[in-house]
Amino acid sequence: MAGRRKFLKIAGATGIAGLTGLAGCTGGGDGDGDGGSGTTDAGTSGGSDQMTFGGDGTIDFGISPSVPQEDLNVQYAPLEDHIGSYVRENYDASSDLSVEGTIGSNYSAIIQSLGQGTLDVAETGPFAGALGVMTGNAEIILQRYGYGGWTYKSIIATPNDSDITELSDLSGKTVAFSDQLSTSGALYPLYSMSNEGDLDVGELPEGNGSQAEFDARFAGGHVTSYTLLKEGQVDAAAMGGFVRDTSTGPAPEAWQEVATTLHEDEGLPRAPIVVSPELSDEAKTAIQEAFLEGPDSIYYGSDGEDGTDDDLWFSDVREASREDYQSVIDVADELGVGTDIFE
Numbered sequence: 001m002a003g004r005r006k007f008l009k010i011a012g013a014t015g016i017a018g019l020t021g022l023a024g025c026t027g028g029g030d031g032d033g034d035g036g037s038g039t040t041d042a043g044t045s046g047g048s049d050q051m052t053f054g055g056d057g058t059i060d061f062g063i064s065p066s067v068p069q070e071d072l073n074v075q076y077a078p079l080e081d082h083i084g085s086y087v088r089e090n091y092d093a094s095s096d097l098s099v100e101g102t103i104g105s106n107y108s109a110i111i112q113s114l115g116q117g118t119l120d121v122a123e124t125g126p127f128a129g130a131l132g133v134m135t136g137n138a139e140i141i142l143q144r145y146g147y148g149g150w151t152y153k154s155i156i157a158t159p160n161d162s163d164i165t166e167l168s169d170l171s172g173k174t175v176a177f178s179d180q181l182s183t184s185g186a187l188y189p190l191y192s193m194s195n196e197g198d199l200d201v202g203e204l205p206e207g208n209g210s211q212a213e214f215d216a217r218f219a220g221g222h223v224t225s226y227t228l229l230k231e232g233q234v235d236a237a238a239m240g241g242f243v244r245d246t247s248t249g250p251a252p253e254a255w256q257e258v259a260t261t262l263h264e265d266e267g268l269p270r271a272p273i274v275v276s277p278e279l280s281d282e283a284k285t286a287i288q289e290a291f292l293e294g295p296d297s298i299y300y301g302s303d304g305e306d307g308t309d310d311d312l313w314f315s316d317v318r319e320a321s322r323e324d325y326q327s328v329i330d331v332a333d334e335l336g337v338g339t340d341i342f343e
Helices: 002-015 069-090 107-116 126-134 183-195 222-230 252-258 281-292 322-335
Strands: 019-027 058-063 098-104 121-123 139-146 151-159 174-177 215-218 236-240 259-269 272-275 314-319
Touching: 058 069, 058 107, 069 098, 069 281, 098 107, 107 121, 107 126, 107 272, 126 139, 126 183, 126 272, 126 322, 139 281, 139 322, 151 183, 151 222, 174 183, 174 222, 183 222, 183 236, 183 259, 183 322, 222 236, 222 252, 222 259, 252 259, 259 322, 272 281, 281 314
Parallel strands: 058 098, 058 121, 174 215, 174 236
Antiparallel strands: 019 098, 121 272, 139 272, 139 314, 151 236, 151 259
């Protein structure tokens, strides 16, 4: 299997649709991805038994579009540096092993790249992670802690001057959703619109929404969904509650000047860290331990200071598996969402 993975790398892993390499967002080594020595089809470097991740000298880290892309480099650089140094220091890996961040245009691109072996580890949403497990494209190894809890909220918002007062009023309206595989920005809002608003959601979140009794627009991110609402391009917008409750996007007071919460769901399990099923058990363990044993500073961003603008949204992790996301899978089942969403 390592030979297939090596071929995918050579054929242009960074050219996969929806993935963009993060310039300069690497940790350790010279970042050229070849580990400074030749690789064999057995996934070893220079004929040794060194851990190489995906058949090369790079740990490819997929980053989902949950926050503005211009912020991702400074936010994730210390975490990537730590993962690279931890693996080099604690495992038999090349001294030039590097970590390269790759931005996905959507959750599907991230999950499918994990399954193809062109990404080794990724941060993604609960729904995408759960479906990744169901399709054999990903394995959940960690759950993240952020904004004061291991769970979070999903909201649907309307402009302050809107005459929409309940979910059923969204019939015939234009509604923005974050991403088709977003838990808080699509899955739960659609479930609530169907279950509590008695709206026909058609085949959403699969398909193009042509059969739904409202016009669905997928914004590509939570803050972007809010921005469409603010600019008056949609009648309502679905997103994670963190857009309203934190400074991720507008400040809370700025939010109140623009939007009103129409509906809210609570208790969603916070987003997982997932790995490629193509990795060896040792490589999966190495990545998991790198997170679990990392210092608090890996979450502080490039300036190394807690409480500043380049902090990561999450500040801790714990071990997790598919069972921790069963509630998300159940909601997907209620909507009839299956593995076809990746096709």
